[in-house]
Amino acid sequence: MGSGGENDLGRKRVVAPAASKDELSGIGAPIVQPLLTARLSRVFNWLGGGIGPRLLAAVLLFSSLVTLTLTALQLYLDYNREVNVIETRLDEIGRSYLGSLGESLWSLDQNQLKLQLNGILRLPDISAVEIREIADRPNPIRIAVGESATRSALERDYPLTYVVAGTSRQIGVLQVRATLTEVYRQLVNRGLVILASQAAKTFLVSFFIIYMFYLLVTRHLVAIAGFVSKYNLVRPPPPLQLDRRPPRNPDELDKMIDAFNAMCASLQRAYGDLRQANTQLERDLVIRQRAEEDARQSEQRFRDYAETASDWFWETGPDHVFTYISDRANAFGIGGNYVIGRRRGDTAADRDSEPQKWLDHMALLDRHEPFRKFEYRGRDAAGRIRHVSVNGQPVFADDGRFLGYRGSATDLTEQHETEERLRQAQKMDAIGQLTGGVAHDFNNVLTVITGTIEILQEGLADKPQLAAIAQLIDDAATRGAEITSQLLTFARRQPLDPREIDVNGLVRETARLLKPILGEHINIETALAEDAWCAMADPSQLSSAIVNLAVNARDAMPGGGKLRLETGNLAFASIADSGDGEVRPGEFVMVAVTDTGHGIPAEIRDRVFEPFFTTKGIGHGTGLGLSMVFGFAKQTGGTVTIESEEGRGTVVRLFLPRSVGQAAVRAEPLQAPGPSRGHETILVVEDDPLVQGYVIAQLGSLGYRTLVAGDGAAALAFVDQGAKFDLLFTDMIMPGGMNGKELADTIRARRTGVKVLFTSGYTDNTLMHEGHLDPGVALLQKPYRKMELSQKLREVLGGPG
Numbered sequence: 002m003g004s005g006g007e008n009d010l011g012r013k014r015v016v017a018p019a020a021s022k023d024e025l026s027g028i029g030a031p032i033v034q035p036l037l038t039a040r041l042s043r044v045f046n047w048l049g050g051g052i053g054p055r056l057l058a059a060v061l062l063f064s065s066l067v068t069l070t071l072t073a074l075q076l077y078l079d080y081n082r083e084v085n086v087i088e089t090r091l092d093e094i095g096r097s098y099l100g101s102l103g104e105s106l107w108s109l110d111q112n113q114l115k116l117q118l119n120g121i122l123r124l125p126d127i128s129a130v131e132i133r134e135i136a137d138r139p140n141p142i143r144i145a146v147g148e149s150a151t152r153s154a155l156e157r158d159y160p161l162t163y164v165v166a167g168t169s170r171q172i173g174v175l176q177v178r179a180t181l182t183e184v185y186r187q188l189v190n191r192g193l194v195i196l197a198s199q200a201a202k203t204f205l206v207s208f209f210i211i212y213m214f215y216l217l218v219t220r221h222l223v224a225i226a227g228f229v230s231k232y233n234l235v236r237p238p239p240p241l242q243l244d245r246r247p248p249r250n251p252d253e254l255d256k257m258i259d260a261f262n263a264m265c266a267s268l269q270r271a272y273g274d275l276r277q278a279n280t281q282l283e284r285d286l287v288i289r290q291r292a293e294e295d296a297r298q299s300e301q302r303f304r305d306y307a308e309t310a311s312d313w314f315w316e317t318g319p320d321h322v323f324t325y326i327s328d329r330a331n332a333f334g335i336g337g338n339y340v341i342g343r344r345r346g347d348t349a350a351d352r353d354s355e356p357q358k359w360l361d362h363m364a365l366l367d368r369h370e371p372f373r374k375f376e377y378r379g380r381d382a383a384g385r386i387r388h389v390s391v392n393g394q395p396v397f398a399d400d401g402r403f404l405g406y407r408g409s410a411t412d413l414t415e416q417h418e419t420e421e422r423l424r425q426a427q428k429m430d431a432i433g434q435l436t437g438g439v440a441h442d443f444n445n446v447l448t449v450i451t452g453t454i455e456i457l458q459e460g461l462a463d464k465p466q467l468a469a470i471a472q473l474i475d476d477a478a479t480r481g482a483e484i485t486s487q488l489l490t491f492a493r494r495q496p497l498d499p500r501e502i503d504v505n506g507l508v509r510e511t512a513r514l515l516k517p518i519l520g521e522h523i524n525i526e527t528a529l530a531e532d533a534w535c536a537m538a539d540p541s542q543l544s545s546a547i548v549n550l551a552v553n554a555r556d557a558m559p560g561g562g563k564l565r566l567e568t569g570n571l572a573f574a575s576i577a578d579s580g581d582g583e584v585r586p587g588e589f590v591m592v593a594v595t596d597t598g599h600g601i602p603a604e605i606r607d608r609v610f611e612p613f614f615t616t617k618g619i620g621h622g623t624g625l626g627l628s629m630v631f632g633f634a635k636q637t638g639g640t641v642t643i644e645s646e647e648g649r650g651t652v653v654r655l656f657l658p659r660s661v662g663q664a665a666v667r668a669e670p671l672q673a674p675g676p677s678r679g680h681e682t683i684l685v686v687e688d689d690p691l692v693q694g695y696v697i698a699q700l701g702s703l704g705y706r707t708l709v710a711g712d713g714a715a716a717l718a719f720v721d722q723g724a725k726f727d728l729l730f731t732d733m734i735m736p737g738g739m740n741g742k743e744l745a746d747t748i749r750a751r752r753t754g755v756k757v758l759f760t761s762g763y764t765d766n767t768l769m770h771e772g773h774l775d776p777g778v779a780l781l782q783k784p785y786r787k788m789e790l791s792q793k794l795r796e797v798l799g800g801p802g
Contacts, residue, residue, distance in 0.1 A: 052219070057211050064203040072195045076188050083184045084155070087126050091157050094121055094177055099159055106134060106173045107163040111142060118146045121177065128154060128180035132161070134173045142173070153181040221245065221254055225261070234272045237265065316396075318405040321345070321366055333412045334381030335389075350386055351378040369395045369403050376413065388413040451784045453695065499637065501660040502540045504590050505529045508566050511547045515564075519551060522561035533568045536590040536657040538637045543592070543657070546630045550594040550653050557598025557651065567593040571656065588659040589639055595652040601645035630655070677795040678704040681727035685709050686716045686744065687760075688735045692783075696730070699787050705794070713739035713747075720748055728798055733761035758797045760785070 098121060105113040118130045129147035136142075161173040221243050228241050240262040243254065251259075313329035323340045330336055339348075346352055352359050358377070365372055375391045393408035512525055519525065536543075547566070554564050569591045630653070634641040638658045645651035683705050687693040693709060700707050708726055710716040712735050719726075729748060733741040745757045762783035781793045 056214060057207055060207040060210055061203065064199075064207065068196065068199040068203060072192055072199070075195065076192050079191065080184065080188055083187070084181070087155055087179045087181070087184070090124060090126065091155065091177060091179060094124070094127075095157075095159050099161060099175065102132065102175055103161040103163045103172065106132065106142065106161055109142065111144060114142070114144050115146065118144060122147045126179045126181075126183060127177065129176075129178040131176045132173055133176070135171060147178070149178060153185060155179045155181065218254075225257075232265070234268060237269055240265070312409045312411045314407070314409050315340075316405060316407050317344075319403050321363075321406070324405070330410070333387060333414075334383055334385065335379070335387065336382065339382040345377075345379075345391070348379045348381075349377050350380050366393075366406070369397075371395060386414075388417040451786055499537050499539050501535050502538060502543070504536050504543075504568050504592060504657070505533050507540055507544060508547065508568060508592065511544050512566055515548065515551050518548070519555045519564065523555055523558060524561075524563045526563065526565050528565060528567040530569045532570065534570050534588065534590050535660040537660040538639075538657045539633075542633045542637075543655075546633050546655065547592065547594065549630055554594060554596035554598060554651070557596055557600070562597040562650075565593075565595040567591075567595065569593070570659075589656040590659055592655040592657065593652055595650065597650045600647040600649055600651055601643075602647055677791045679791075679794060679798065680704055680706075681798060682706040682708065682725060683728045683730050683794075684716060684719060684724070684726040686711075686713065686729070686731035686735070686741070688712055688732060692732075696790075699790055703787075703791050703794075712737040713744040716744055717747065720751055727756065728794070729755055729757045730794075731757070731759060733759055756797050756799075758793060 098117060102114065102117055105117065114132055118132060121127060121130045127147070129145065129149040131145035131149065132142070134142035156176065156178045159175040159177070160171050161175055162169045163172050164170070224243060225241065228238070232238065241258055243258060245254075313333075313335075314325075314327045315323060315330075316325040318324050321344050323343060323345075326335070326337045326340050328336075330340070335348075346359055346363070349359065355377075362372070362375055371394045373392045375393075377389060377391075379387050379389055381387050390411045390413050391408060392410075393406045396404045396407055398404055508527065508529060512527055515525055551564060554562075558564075570588070571591050572588045573586045631641055634655055634657070639656040641656070642654045643651065644654075683700060685693065685696050685700070685707050687696060687709075688711050693711070697707050697709060708719055708724055710719060714737055716729075716731070729745060731741040731744055735741065735744075739747075741759050741761070745755075745759070749755055749757070758779050758781060760781045760783060779793065779797045781789065785793075
């Protein structure tokens with residue numbers, strides 16, 4: 002019995018995939034014939050809108066509910082049948098095994114008991130069998146086989162008896178557990194097969210119903226709609242005929258077409274009567290036109306006043322919906338097509354951020370009270386934010402009925418933008434002051450570190466391990482100097498050395514240097530304008546800006562991509578053309594860096610030029626790259642713009658002022674010579690003891706004699722005492738109320754022609770104007786190395802030592 006039930010279940014859960022596929026192919030083959038391709042295309046277009054999707058959804062939903070209900074019922078009946086088979090098997094176990102088990106248990110034959118229990122366990126669906134002896138003695142017999150922890154199971158206990166002296170006596174209990182796991186698995190498989198087959202049948206039947214509905218009804222409705230939309234009473238078309246085979250008896254569509262053609266004939270007759278009536282009406286309109294002309298002239302006077310005003314005028318109905326707005330509003334992107342039919346709050350951009358202000362304003366409108374200077378932020382038709390100030394006066398009819406509001410509005414966007422630029426300028430100035438203080442002290446420390454590392458590296462040439470550590474310190478100090486320089490560039494406090502440069506040549510050289518930096522997975526291409534002008538800019542800063550933009554582009558293309566360097570010419574006729582209130586109109590050279598990376602999200606696009614703002618992880622960027630580019634462009638007299646779209650890449654454009662010269666002088670690369678030595682006497686003015694000690698040691702190693710002062714007063718004391726020196730080497734920012742520039746001017750007044758070399762980690766605006774060093778000023782930026790110090794000294798002193 003058990004074997005037969007198992008085979009029966011097996012036959013019920015067998016599915017023939019090949020047969021199923023053949024059946025589906027047989028249904029689908031005639032549908033996708035080439036002759037029906039055009040018609041199916043129209044069906045799919047119909048399914049894209051209209052009643053098609055709703056009809057399909059209704060058919061699918063109803064079919065799915067019926068299928069699920071019938072499947073659940075079928076599975077329930079199958080479950081009861083399978084459970085009955087298992088219970089029958091358990092009854093058979095009770096009839097077949099209890100006698101022999103009772104005899105074996107009475108004989109205490111555990112081996113025989115185990116054999117019999119294993120025999121029961123081998124029956125289908127039996128998961129565990131256990132026998133327990135009932136006896137008043139220690140350690141009664143208890144034998145269990147199989148897995149008794151099955152969750153889904155049927156359990157049955159059978160008493161084991163033995164006849165002793167003619168009396169039946171219970172000597173133990175047989176417990177049998179039958180698992181339902183296989184039953185559930187078969188039910189799941191059977192349910193999946195039923196659902197899959199029913200789903201395929203439902204889809205095909207639904208598609209056939211939709212297709213037939215389209216073929217018999219919908220396409221004719223579309224033809225009727227097209228006929229109606231193009232119907233012209235002046236030139237009436239022929240009667241409507243549908244593209245369909247004539248049935249034996251007219252159906253509903255035929256009756257509708259006959260009625261429709263009859264209606265069109267009636268319309269034609271009515272149109273003839275209407276033309277006659279219009280002739281009479283035209284005579285009557287002449288009188289009315291004269292009255293309307295007077296009203297039009299009155300209205301025109303009002304419009305003239307409205308359109309020549311700097312503000313615009315508006316009207317709303319009793320529901321506060323705009324019914325009129327003067328054409329002047331078009332100049333601000335708030336024309337009638339955008340506003341008419343909407344409420345003021347519908348275009349507001351600050352309704353969620355300032356809910357109380359709008360609640361108070363709407364309450365005032367509901368009270369029908371006048372208002373003045375209600376300011377809010379709204380969006381124009383292009384989605385741009387506009388700042389608007391509104392005045393309004395309620396309007397009432399003669400009977401006191403509220404008719405709406407009339408008023409005027411003023412655009413305050415330019416005023417707000419000017420205020421925002423002022424705030425940004427103040428913010429930039431504050432950042433510049435903070436940067437200057439940090440740079441001055443930090444560059445003093447870096448000057449000592451870089452100088453002493455050079456000395457250590459010379460002494461550790463024969464000790465590779467220690468030399469490697471010294472190199473790490475040197476690299477870290479160099480990185481610190483770069484960060485400080487980037488901060489100064491962003492704050493527009495970095496002294497520039499602008500020259501006439503060939504932008505195309507510099508871009509080519511930079512592109513050649515970028516290949517090893519970006520890696521093989523980045524494809525670099527250039528698109529240089531043949532007639533590109535020369536630019537007036539610092540070439541080293543421009544090259545650094547391009548490298549920074551290229552590195553950012555590489556990070557945006559981790560899987561590889563394309564980097565495009567482009568140049569061109571552009572002229573800004575006005576400040577509005579540049580989009581930057583700080584850029585004067587003029588001619589500019591454009592350098593564009595375009596990548597195919599993941600782009601910049603819109604919510605952070607306005608913050609990318611902020612210092613220390615970065616989307617990279619900790620340790621993967623300082624957030625100063627784009628800030629440096631921004632500061633360099635501004636300090637040079639140009640500007641920078643950025644366009645980006647997520648998934649489409651980014652393009653950054655630098656605009657540099659055009660050089661007034663005709664051609665740029667291209668500097669040839671020079672081989673760096675060794676440190677130049679000298680024998681002159683130098684007056685060193687440095688307030689930082691660490692830097693002072695470093696400078697004295699370096700100058701001494703180069704052969705120079707030194708006089709040392711800690712501030713301007715001590716330096717002037719040397720001058721008053723008649724001390725002889727060949728060059729004044731002074732820091733710019735010092736205590737005592739006198740900076741380096743003032744000290745140099747004072748000494749030059751007492752000793753005409755004295756040579757001066759300034760040094761500073763932050764020069765503010767003492768030695769430079771509009772970001773450029775004053776003519777004739779020699780400056781050595783901190784931190785500097787021994788080579789740079791020796792070369793600058795010889796340059797100022799007038800040649801080789």
